[in-house]
Amino acid sequence: MTVEGYIAAQVMEGLYDAEQFYDFVVEEVLPHMSPFSAEQSILALNNCHIHHNEVLIELIESAGYILYHFLVTLLTSP
Secondary structure (H helix, E strand, C coil): CECCECCCCCCCCCCCCHHHHHHHHHHHHHHHCCCCCCCCCEEEECCCHHHCCHHHHHHHHHCCCEEEECCCCCCCCC
């Protein structure tokens, strides 16, 4: 997502696994990205287990993109 909107999106029914996520990032997201420090050079992912694919991480970083993993926590009231 950029300030101008989404650069890629995919909607599907059912579960989404690591292989499908890898294919989506490689085929739909990375072609629209630029090496750091140009625009669209940072890919931010949450802590979902399908985002932690070593092959994908290596591919992203070796292409000169910045990968930012952030932790999503659920806040509950006591």
